Amino acid sequence: MVKFADRIQKIPEDPLNEIMKLSSDRDIISFSLGSPSKEAYPTEFIINATKKLLVENPVSMLSYGLQEGYVPLRKNFIEHIAKSRNINANLDNVLITTGATQGIELVSQVLLQEGDKVLVESPTFFAALPVFKKYGATVIPVKMDNDGIDTNDLEVKLKKYAPKLLYIIPTFQNPTGITLSEEKRKAICKLVVKYGTIVLEDDPYYDLRFIGEHIMPIKSHDKNENVIYLSSFSKILAPGLRVGVIIANKEIINKLVLAKSGADTNTSLLSQGICSEFLESGFYKSHMNEIFPLYLNRLNKMIECIEQFFPDNIEFIRPEGGLFIWLGLPKEIDTKTLLKTSSQKYKVSYVPGSIFYTNPSEHQNFIRLNYSSNDESTIEQGMKRLGMVFKDYISGLFF
Numbered sequence: 001m002v003k004f005a006d007r008i009q010k011i012p013e014d015p016l017n018e019i020m021k022l023s024s025d026r027d028i029i030s031f032s033l034g035s036p037s038k039e040a041y042p043t044e045f046i047i048n049a050t051k052k053l054l055v056e057n058p059v060s061m062l063s064y065g066l067q068e069g070y071v072p073l074r075k076n077f078i079e080h081i082a083k084s085r086n087i088n089a090n091l092d093n094v095l096i097t098t099g100a101t102q103g104i105e106l107v108s109q110v111l112l113q114e115g116d117k118v119l120v121e122s123p124t125f126f127a128a129l130p131v132f133k134k135y136g137a138t139v140i141p142v143k144m145d146n147d148g149i150d151t152n153d154l155e156v157k158l159k160k161y162a163p164k165l166l167y168i169i170p171t172f173q174n175p176t177g178i179t180l181s182e183e184k185r186k187a188i189c190k191l192v193v194k195y196g197t198i199v200l201e202d203d204p205y206y207d208l209r210f211i212g213e214h215i216m217p218i219k220s221h222d223k224n225e226n227v228i229y230l231s232s233f234s235k236i237l238a239p240g241l242r243v244g245v246i247i248a249n250k251e252i253i254n255k256l257v258l259a260k261s262g263a264d265t266n267t268s269l270l271s272q273g274i275c276s277e278f279l280e281s282g283f284y285k286s287h288m289n290e291i292f293p294l295y296l297n298r299l300n301k302m303i304e305c306i307e308q309f310f311p312d313n314i315e316f317i318r319p320e321g322g323l324f325i326w327l328g329l330p331k332e333i334d335t336k337t338l339l340k341t342s343s344q345k346y347k348v349s350y351v352p353g354s355i356f357y358t359n360p361s362e363h364q365n366f367i368r369l370n371y372s373s374n375d376e377s378t379i380e381q382g383m384k385r386l387g388m389v390f391k392d393y394i395s396g397l398f399f
């Protein structure tokens with residue numbers, strides 16, 4: 001028998017693995033993933049950028065690179081993204097990662113140790129939870145309101161637990177789609193200074209705002225350098241490139257570079273080169289303008305279908321962007337148990353809400369739906385099926 005390390009024993013299973021298996025059948029209409037729509041992958045731009053990079057610098061693009069990341073990408077990120085979000089940064093503050101996922105991993109590796117506490121929004125991005133636990137931390141949920149984390153509950157828990165880290169997704173949160181208000185962003189900056197906690201601000205959905213005005217990141221109010229900012233190209237360009245960005249103070253970046261070195265030396269230079277071209281060429285802006293109407297129409301279609309096909313007493317918040325709708329069903333529905341029947345018999349899948357909680361048994365009646373991946377007629381077909389799943393369940397048809 002292999003004697004595995006304690007840290008891996010702290011991760012019981014990958015909940016997504018099971019969900020992916022249940023959605024893998026081609027006949028299933030999947031509302032499970034958080035990927036861009038297939039029409040939103042700019043393949044022609046990526047082919048041309050790849051050709052340009054390989055013709056101009058064939059050897060260096062296929063070689064090892066700096067652990068900190070490709071200098072033109074770091075410069076372009078500062079110029080085209082950080083500045084527009086009121087984030088002050090220079091090259092020493094920027095580290096390129098292999099997706100924001102690696103950002104969460106590296107920050108945890110560098111900051112967390114056995115016995116530390118991490119505060120998270122409840123619910124939160126499920127993939128972050130096992131990472132914090134793997135590095136010995138106890139994860140403590142903080143309540144959420146319709147305008148983001150409940151700052152009163154946050155203060156109570158900052159005082160009570162003296163946490164090392166607050167992990168927060170302020171814009172179009174995964175899974176709720178909720179955006180943290182500007183007042184709360186400012187309040188969080190003050191609170192974490194008072195209690196000596198570091199904020200890990202995970203912001204992959206910032207650009208995907210279809211309605212209303214942008215709200216600047218928490219990092220833009222961070223006078224005391226308490227905030228580590230994570231960004232990603234997965235939702236605005238292509239997740240397969242695996243490129244993310246960390247902005248933090250120099251001292252933190254230096255430690256993260258040490259961790260990055262042992263993890264994968266550097267993120268693929270070719271992927272970084274494509275992301276750099278994406279920003280520098282101006283294609284970033286035009287691409288966003290092109291995908292917004294597509295996503296907004298799909299969001300509207302999904303909401304129309306909820307109203308048309310779902311049972312009464314459904315709760316949801318209409319998001320102003322991002323990729324998800326978070327839906328509360330009548331209390332008696334256990335969406336995790338129902339997923340098997342839903343995907344195998346009704347051929348439609350979703351992500352059950354319970355996986356986003358530290359205590360999954362309390363929130364079994366929620367689901368997360370992705371609206372970006374399917375076209376409008378597929379959304380209609382899938383939502384009709386899903387409405388039927390819940391209505392049939394309520395009327396006791398399949399038990």
Ligand SMILES: Cc1ncc(COP(=O)(O)O)c(C=O)c1O
Binds near residue numbers: 101231
């Ligand atoms: C909040 C959040 N953080 C991080 C990630 C992972 O991003 P990446 O593809 O850059 O690793 C996701 C992806 O779904 C996410 O929703």
